[in-house]
Amino acid sequence: MTDAHSAAPFAALSFDRLTPDGAQQAINRPLAEEVPVAIEYNGAGYAVLMATPADIGDLVQGFSLAERLVTRDDALLDVDVHDTGAGIIARATLPPHRTDGLLDRVRHRASDSSCGLCGIENLEQAIRPLPRITATSQADRAAIFRALEGLRDHQPLNGATGAAHAAAWVDAEGAIRLAREDVGRHNAFDKLIGAMIRSGADWDGGFALLSSRCSYELVEKAALANCPLLVTISAPTRLAAERAAQAGLPIVVLARSDALLARDPI
Structure with missing residues (x-):
């Protein structure tokens, strides 16, 4: 895999800092980069994501799992990353036995939802059955609070810009053990899952910690990655909580230094 690209994850721009007493000061403020990332599979354009230009190979691997184009047991044969100046193109090759799934997903993504039948098909694709979680977390509440305390040390991009999510x-x-950052919470989790797949890592009785709310998309990514416990800083949506229960995924939400909410015994 080739992850080379020239874009940096953040850059500084000039601002005027204004205060209520009328003072004004020129400052340089680091801003997180957000660029279009076009993902191609087997030579066909598939999706364009807005993402931080770092760990693109991990992003493609995790995104491919979330799109159900591959499983945790599959590896992309190749990912070439090219910085075009206007954005990044990531060209991936799927295993031959996964090309039928690619064609099916392309058909659904390209369908016209203004048609009644197509709309029904799109809804079915949006809320697809999730696999049951088979992994088990051995972490207790003390481990969760310990991770919350240490998360900031693994957020250099957010520390510099205040504009990035983390997945650990x-x-x-x-x-x-491992963390990834991105301006998008979905991208950060895809990058983490992709990095784990590419390195052969498993959850090993641990859990995922996300610096975001618990949306249904993140629950689905966790279920597809067989994550045994999902911990998020902010609250869940009702759909996210329901989907987690259907998949047997324990969730801990509103996880802060002084308290957290758990739906299952911790």
Whole structure:
């Protein structure tokens, strides 16, 4: 896989800092980069994401799992990343036995939802059955609080810009083993899952910690990655909580340094 590209994850721009007492000061403020990332599979255009230009190979791997183009047991044969100046093109090759799934997903993504039948098909694709979680987390509440305390040390982009989400793989003791950042919460989780797949890592009794709300899309990504426990900083939607229950995915939400909410025993 080739992840080379020239774009940096953040850049500085000039601003005037204004205060209520009328003072004005020129400052340089780091801003997180957000660029279009066009993903192609087997030579066919598939999607364009707005993402931070870092760890693109991980992003493509995790996104491919979320789109159900591959499974956790599949590896993309190749991903070539090219910075065009106007954005990034990531060209991926799927295994031959996955090309039928690619054609099916392209058909649904391109369908016209103004047609009644097509609309029904699109809704069915949006809320597809999730696999049941088979992994088990050994983490207790002390491990979750320990991970929350250490998350900031794994957020250099957010530390510089204040504009990035983080997704972390945490072990059963609460130590953060791996983290990825992106301006998009979905992208950050895709990058983390992709990095774990590419390195052959498993959850090993740990959990995922996300610096975002618990949306149904993140629940689906966790279920497809067989994540044994999902912990998020902010609240869930009702659909997210329902989908997590259907998949047997324990969730911990509104996880802060002084308290958290758990739907299952921790």
